[in-house]
Amino acid sequence: MSTIITVHNLDFKYAEDKPSVLSEVNMEIEENSIRAIDGLSGCGKTTLALA
Numbered sequence: 001m002s003t004i005i006t007v008h009n010l011d012f013k014y015a016e017d018k019p020s021v022l023s024e025v026n027m028e029i030e031e032n033s034i035r036a037i038d039g040l041s042g043c044g045k046t047t048l049a050l051a
C-alpha cells in the first residue's frame with residue numbers, strides 16, 4: 001500500500017504571539033485506509049484536518 005499523505009514535524013499557531021496549537025506532528029496515511037483523529041475538545045483535531 002502506498003502513502004498518500006505525509007506530515008513531517010508540523011507546527012502550527014494561529015498568531016505569532018500565540019502558543020502552538022500543533023507541535024511536531026508526524027504521521028503517514030496509506031491509500032484506502034480509514035483513520036480517525038480523536039482527542040479532547042480543543043486539542044487540535046480540526047486544525048490538523050484543515051492543515
Ligand SMILES: Nc1ncnc2c1ncn2[C@@H]1O[C@H](COP(=O)(O)OP(=O)(O)O)[C@@H](O)[C@H]1O
Nearest residue numbers: 014015021039040041042043044045046047048
Ligand atoms: N480560527 C482560530 N483562531 C485562533 N485560535 C483557534 C482557531 N481555531 C481554533 N483555535 C484554537 O486552537 C486550539 C485547537 O482548536 P481545534 O483545532 O478547533 O480543536 P478541536 O477540533 O480538537 O476541538 C484551541 O485552543 C482553539 O481555541
Ligand SMILES: [Mg+2]
Nearest residue numbers: 042045046047
Ligand atoms: Mg473540531
